[in-house]
Amino acid sequence: xSIRIKVIEGTPLHGKSLCFSCREAQxxxxxxxxxxxxxxxxxxxxxxxxxxxVSACSQYAKMTDQTLKQMxxxxxxxxxxxxxxxxxxxxxxxxxxxxxxxxxxx
Numbered sequence: 001x002s003i004r005i006k007v008i009e010g011t012p013l014h015g016k017s018l019c020f021s022c023r024e025a026q027x028x029x030x031x032x033x034x035x036x037x038x039x040x041x042x043x044x045x046x047x048x049x050x051x052x053x054v055s056a057c058s059q060y061a062k063m064t065d066q067t068l069k070q071m072x073x074x075x076x077x078x079x080x081x082x083x084x085x086x087x088x089x090x091x092x093x094x095x096x097x098x099x100x101x102x103x104x105x106x
Contacts, residue, residue, distance in 0.1 A: 008096075017053035023061040 017038065019025040024042035029035065039047040042059035071088070076088040 015053070016053070017050075017055075018060055019050055019054050021063050022057070023063045023065075024059060028033055 008010070019038045020027060022042075023039075024040060026039040026041060026047065028037040028039075038050040040050050040059075041047050042057075042061070058099060076090060077094050078088060
């Protein structure tokens with residue numbers, strides 16, 4: 001007779017550290033797998049060396065996700081003016097029209 005045990009949300013004993021895909025991490029790798037140094041820049045005034053693989057982190061920022069500033073730079077704005085057609089403009093077009101006084105700075 002055997003008993004089957006299922007652990008939910010247990011601590012993984014394998015897998016790559018979250019730091020390798022985090023925007024806030026500085027990873028220095030040598031020629032051997034054991035020659036790896038990881039420093040966290042997320043919430044430390046001075047970067048902190050991370051000694052063990054990380055499986056969860058409250059400051060994790062996925063490297064492939066865009067920051068709010070990056071999203072604002074590529075966003076399109078809906079421009080409108082009474083009596084004129086409504087349309088989408090890029091951030092560069094908005095700035096040029098604002099400088100020319102064609103649209104309000106709102």
